[in-house]
Each structure stands twice: as C-alpha cells, then as structure tokens.
Amino acid sequence: xxxxxxxxxxxxxxxxxxxxxxxxxxxxxxxxxxxxxxxxxxxxxxxxxxxxxxxxxxxxxxxxxxxxxxxxxxxxxxxxxxxxxxxxxxxxxxxxxxxxxxxxxxxxxxxxxxxxxxxxxxxxxxxxxxxxxxxxxxxxxxxxxxxxxxxxxxxxxxxxxxxxxxxxxxxxxxxxxxxxxxxxxxxxxxxxxxxxxxxxxxxxxxxxxxxxxxxxxxxxxxxxxxxxxxxxxxxxxxxxxxxxxxxx
Ligand SMILES: NC(=O)c1ccc[n+]([C@@H]2O[C@H](COP(=O)([O-])OP(=O)(O)OC[C@H]3O[C@@H](n4cnc5c(N)ncnc54)[C@H](O)[C@@H]3O)[C@@H](O)[C@H]2O)c1
Numbered sequence: 001x002x003x004x005x006x007x008x009x010x011x012x013x014x015x016x017x018x019x020x021x022x023x024x025x026x027x028x029x030x031x032x033x034x035x036x037x038x039x040x041x042x043x044x045x046x047x048x049x050x051x052x053x054x055x056x057x058x059x060x061x062x063x064x065x066x067x068x069x070x071x072x073x074x075x076x077x078x079x080x081x082x083x084x085x086x087x088x089x090x091x092x093x094x095x096x097x098x099x100x101x102x103x104x105x106x107x108x109x110x111x112x113x114x115x116x117x118x119x120x121x122x123x124x125x126x127x128x129x130x131x132x133x134x135x136x137x138x139x140x141x142x143x144x145x146x147x148x149x150x151x152x153x154x155x156x157x158x159x160x161x162x163x164x165x166x167x168x169x170x171x172x173x174x175x176x177x178x179x180x181x182x183x184x185x186x187x188x189x190x191x192x193x194x195x196x197x198x199x200x201x202x203x204x205x206x207x208x209x210x211x212x213x214x215x216x217x218x219x220x221x222x223x224x225x226x227x228x229x230x231x232x233x234x235x236x237x238x239x240x241x242x243x244x245x246x247x248x
Contacts, residue, residue, distance in 0.1 A: 002228040004029030006131065007078050009122065011035045011061060011114070012088030016187020017137060019043075020216035021085055024224045026053040033074050033081075035059050036088065061088060062109040067117035075125065082129040083227045084122050086115040086159075087137040091152045091189060093196070104151045111155035115162060119177075123170065132175040133227045136163045137219070140181045140240050144247040156181075160238045167236035176235035178226050183242030185214040210243035 008025050012018030013034035022034045023043065032054045034040040040056040059070040074081065090110045092103035115136055126132025141149060142156025163179035170177070184190060184204055190213070194201060205212050222241055225231055 001029035002230065003083075003224065006082040006227070007031045007033070007080065008083035008085065008227060009033045009035060009074060009081055009118070010085040010087060011118070012086075012137075013040045013056070014038045015087070015089075016189065017182070017185060017216045017219050018085075018087040020220040021087055021137075021223045022054060023050070024217065024220035025083075025085075025227065026050045028224050028228070029053070030083070030227075031055075031078065033057050033078065035061065035070060061114040061118065062106070064113070064117050067114055067121060071118065071121040080129050081122055081125045082131050082133070084118060084126070084134045085137070085223060085227070086118060086134070088114060089137065089189070091149070091193065093149055093193070094151070095148050096150050098148075099151055107151040107155050108158075111152070112158045112162070115159055119162075119166060123175065126175050127170070127173045130174055131229070133231075134163070134166065134175065134177040135223050135226045136177070136179045137223075138163070138179040138181045138238065140183045140242050140245070140247060142179075143181055143238060143240065146247050163238065164236045171235055176226075176231070178231075178234060178236070179238040180219060180222055180226070181238055181240045181242075182219050183214060183240070183245045184208060185216060185219055187216055208243040208245045212243070214241065214243060 008030045010022040013022040014036035035057045060066045138159040139156040141153045142160045145153035160179045167177040
C-alpha cells in the first residue's frame with residue numbers, strides 16, 4: 001500500500017496502459033482520478049475497496065480549456081493532488097509528406113500540450129503536497145525514432161525533454177518528474193497499428209530479445225514505483241521498458 005493517502009490523476013485511464021496504471025495505483029492504496037474521453041470501464045474482478053478508490057472523470061484534454069475545467073473540478077472535490085500520470089496519447093502514422101497539419105496538431109494537442117497544461121495547472125498542488133511526482137508516458141520512439149511516424153516520434157521526444165526540464169526546475173521544491181519510455185506493449189493502440197500495417201504479433205515479438213510483447217501491467221509496475229517514495233531519488237530520468245528491443 002505504498003500510495004496510501006495519495007491522490008493521483010491518471011489520464012488515458014480507459015486505454016490499455018492507462019487502465020492498468022489507474023488500477024495499480026488504486027491497489028496500492030491511492031485515490032485515483034481516472035481521466036479519459038470515455039468512462040473507464042468498471043472491472044468486476046477488482047475487490048470492492050479497490051474499485052471504490054477509482055473515480056472516472058470523462059474529459060477531453062486536447063484543449064487548454066478542457067484541461068482547465070478538469071483541474072478545477074478535481075481540485076474542488078479532492079483538494080490536494082500528489083501525483084499526475086500523463087498517459088493519454090494518440091498516434092497518427094506517416095512520414096512528413098504523408099501527414100497533414102491536422103495530423104501534426106492533433107498529435108501535439110494530446111501528446112504534448114495536454115501534458116504541459118495539466119502539469120502547469122497541478123504543480124502548485126504537487127509542491128504543496130511535499131510528495132509530488134509526475135510520470136509522463138513517452139515512448140522508446142521519443143529516444144530512438146522509428147521510420148514512418150514523424151509526428152508521434154517528435155511529440156514523444158518533446159515529452160522526454162519536457163519531463164527532464166520540469167525535473168530540473170522544480171526538484172528544489174520537492175517535485176520529482178520522470179518519463180517512462182515503453183516499447184511494444186500489447187494494447188488497443190498497438191493492435192490497431194499491427195492491423196493497419198499487416199504485421200503479425202509473433203513477427204513483432206521476434207524483434208524483441210525477451211521474445212514477447214510487453215504487458216500494460218509491467219508499465220504500471222514501473223509507474224507506481226516512480227510515484228512512490230521507493231523512487232525518492234529518481235527524477236529527470238527517461239526509463240526504457242522495451243524487453244531490450246533495439247529500434248532502427
Ligand atoms: N502500446 C504501446 O506499445 C506504446 C508504446 C509506447 C508508448 N505508448 C504510450 O502509452 C500511452 C498509452 O497508450 P496505449 O497503448 O494504452 O493506447 P490506448 O489507445 O489503449 O490508450 C490511449 C487512451 O488515451 C485516451 N485519449 C486520447 N485522446 C484523449 C483526449 N483528447 N482526452 C482524453 N483522453 C484521450 C484514449 O481515449 C485512450 O483510452 C500513450 O501515450 C502511448 O503513446 C504506448
């Protein structure tokens with residue numbers, strides 16, 4: 001129960017990785033504000049006391065106003081927030097001549113701008129909490145870009161730099177900030193990518209030295225660790241969780 005007494009916002013909480021993170025935070029005793037465009041589906045297999053710590057907050061965070069409205073209602077209800085996990089993300093595929101301005105803007109609105117708006121809005125609360133921690137779900141492609149995904153790669157590189165910049169600027173006020181950089185994790189986002197590019201899951205698994213795709217709960221394990229006091233001297237890190245896969 002290493003997150004007992006902590007209130008944590010998790011975005012993208014109806015998605016593959018976000019729902020695993022939200023659930024893991026609640027299992028560790030955290031009060032979780034589960035944000036997504038859609039309601040986080042209830043998990044009947046969860047013990048009632050864990051389910052009771054999860055509050056679903058439908059919100060569109062792709063605009064500054066959407067982020068501000070969300071934070072106003074969360075802070076009015078919960079007061080202090082101790083943790084923020086920016087996990088919501090979108091992927092528009094294509095190299096520069098294949099994508100249009102809308103692909104670029106839509107990618108940055110969720111993957112970068114929402115991370116900035118929510119971090120800025122919640123920082124005073126995190127500073128006041130004294131145990132403030134932000135975990136941003138970037139991607140290994142933010143560190144080692146894969147071909148054919150220029151908007152996504154560039155947005156995730158921005159998330160890594162944003163996380164490290166924030167860690168440097170606010171470490172002195174007790175706020176830790178880290179980026180998690182997953183590789184191939186089996187979620188709806190990855191399944192869609194496999195379908196549209198006609199790649200078999202088994203073929204992708206062969207490119208990973210550990211011989212399989214990652215699971216959302218494995219990313220959740222790393223994220224709850226980074227939120228907790230066990231990671232008290234880890235800040236400004238970009239941690240890859242890839243099964244040793246090499247991109248490029
Ligand atoms: N799956 C992978 O292999 C992988 C690898 C590296 C990084 N990531 C990153 O992990 C994060 C989660 O990805 P996933 O694979 O679970 O994808 P997913 O598509 O299952 O989940 C993403 C969630 O974000 C939500 N979202 C998107 N736009 C939103 C908006 N405007 N407002 C509110 N919610 C919004 C979606 O509704 C969805 O539930 C993303 O940031 C993704 O880039 C995933």
